[in-house]
Amino acid sequence: MSDASSFLPIDRERLETCLKWTRWFSWACLAGGILLCATLILIPFGGFAFWQYWVLKNATESLESVLKRNDPRDLVMALEGIGFQFLIQIIGMVAGLALSVLFLIAIFTSLGLSLSQFMEPGALEAQLRAQQVQHDTWQHQ
């Protein structure tokens, strides 16, 4: 039986390197998906990571198939998969950036509100006086 891979016209080493990194990439996405889900609040991002893992896993299998069966169609599929993962990553990154911007807006808004409360003339004194009155009332009761 002849070894089909010996007829592979593309440098086997480069294909093997591509397979190695695609496999590591997919495992990193799987680990990331599990970690993101473990945080509970980032579960939607974990979903993106799992989607990317699935696409890259298919690309890995296609690359393995190229090396085993010498079928050029498998390389077409693998390259399509690797190209498609860019889209998933874009969606995940845009969502992540939007979330960070919202988070920053929320922080600055709350900071601004707290500061403006203290910046009003006499606001702090009024607040302290009200607290003192409340405290006195409780003591009196």
Added chain:
Amino acid sequence: MSYFPTRPKTPEWTPEMYTAMGHAFSKAQWWVKIFTVVTGISAFFSLVSFNIVGVALSGMVLYGCWAAWKSLSMFEGARQASDIEEGLSQLNEYLKWQTISLMVGFGLLALGIALAALGLLLLFFLV
């Protein structure tokens, strides 16, 4: 006559097939462009918020994007095995740096989760 279904014949590695391979990756041209821009924005945000780790990670991904750009130009109009080989070399570079940055990023996230869990446990036992 065979009673078993036969697998369709494996096509030859013709110039048309190399073109199909090049086209398969070139389809992602716009996504690579948008991805580079989004990574650039992310790097900018990290820079203005003094997030050194974020800058380093975005830098790695941006280097990967540069390799992906070069890879795209190699795959475009591929007609022979050497075109695909050159494209694969650059693609491997992208895959390598993207994987490293993801591993470092998620490693830090794992560390954060572990520290938060430890803090919660300490809080539970001490308070």
